[in-house]
Amino acid sequence: MNRERILLDYYEALSKRLGPCHWWPGESPFEIAVGAILVQNTNWVNVEKAINNLRDNDGLTPQGLRKFSIEELQELIRPSGFFRMKAVRINNFLDFLDANSAKCITDLKEMETFELRGKLLAVNGIGPETADSIMLYALNKPVFVVDAYTRRIFNRHMLVHEDIDYHELQEYFMDVLDHDVKMYNEYHALIVRAAKEWCKKSKPDCDNCPLGKFLEN
Structure with missing residues (x-):
């Protein structure tokens, strides 16, 4: 066969x-992308707690996340574990959006799949599984x-x-x-x-x- x-x-x-x-839980493509970073080395139950903290503090947009200091962001995502490292990775992801003139991740949807995947993998803290989860679940790319x-x-x-x-x-x-x-x-x-x-x-x-x-x- x-x-x-x-x-x-x-x-x-x-x-x-x-x-x-x-699949996958999330109210917006950006929330899905953030969830893909937060779920690294943990389970979704813990991620949900962190996501809810961000939602309660208007932190599920790029602009909302930018208003937090690194210490505030760490505290909000603490339930997801490895919160110091993940706070840095979230900020790296925000820098990636800024570098590509994207107010939100959906602004990158028209980019060719191979090119976009390469750009995501160049972000410190985003590996193949995280990049592909963002591509598939947040941007509907066939990966x-x-x-x-x-x-x-x-x-x-x-x-x-x-x-x-x-x-x-x-x-x-x-x-x-x-x-x-x-x-x-x-x-x-x-x-x-x-x-x-x-x-x-x-x-x-x-x-x-x-x-x-x-x-x-």
Whole structure:
């Protein structure tokens, strides 16, 4: 069976069991981008607390964030963990917007995908997963987001090797799947949900996982 068919079969099996994911939470593209930075090395429950702090203080626009001192920003995003480092990264992101004459991130939507991704990756503190999350979820660019959950599931199914790097894993999907924003969005969300529900780091529940049947083939 070819890779495209395998990936589509996995997608269909997850979608049938889990249904629509309505991913990623956020009331605006800018909020989604900030969330992508804050979620680094933590879980979404902690990010929500930080986002709510920013919202309560009118801090979910570039202009709103700029009014905070670095110490004030650190305190507002403290629940997300690594708050000193993340405050610097948020300010680096704001500098990136200013350098590209963007009042908000949506002003960059018309930029060619490859060029924009390169510019985001040049921002200190924004790595491939964060950049691609911003591209896909905030700007509707057809970029497939992969993560540790993706590597875990597809390595356990012996479809990719354990030490596969980010870009090679991303190409595993993008080389054969249509560049469809809606599908990329949904597929990544399904992978995350499957990993948390069944394909856990220890004691995976393959018997109940909708992908377990593929291990038997």
